[in-house]
Structures are given as structure tokens and as C-alpha cells.
Amino acid sequence: MADAKKWSExxxxxxxxxxxxxxxxxxxxxxxxxxxxxxxxxxxRGPKAAWRLxxxxxxxxxxxxxxxxxxxx
Numbered sequence: 001m002a003d004a005k006k007w008s009e010x011x012x013x014x015x016x017x018x019x020x021x022x023x024x025x026x027x028x029x030x031x032x033x034x035x036x037x038x039x040x041x042x043x044x045r046g047p048k049a050a051w052r053l054x055x056x057x058x059x060x061x062x063x064x065x066x067x068x069x070x071x072x073x
Contacts, residue, residue: 025062029055032062035070043071 007015032055036048044051051069054061 025059028059028062032065036065039070045069045071 010018033052036044036051041048045068051061051065054065054069
């Protein structure tokens, strides 16, 4: 495995991509937590507390919530 590069060794494009991904992940988590708070428990698959914990799992938690955690119709 290659050695990790320092921030200063990354190109401007790489740094910008990391910043965009970090902000996107943060916004997705906030949207997920707001949706959980506003949505009635009857419209969520599983306990709200479990989905809140899922927010801690990088991008996988929020994406899983929006794909599988909300009941449709």
C-alpha cells in the first residue's frame, strides 16, 4: 500500500475534491437527522434511534436511510 500523502503534497484538484466530498457528507447527515426528527415514527422503517446511530457510519448511514429507512406512500 502506498504511503499516505500529506495535505500539502496533494494537488489543488485533489484538495478541492476532498473538501467537496466532506461538505457533501456533512450536509447529507444534517438532512438525514432533520428528516428523522420531522418524520413520524410510523413512516420510518425501524427505530429512529438506530437510524440516528447510522448517521455515524460515514456516507453509508445517510444513504441507507434515504434508500431503505423511509416508507413510501
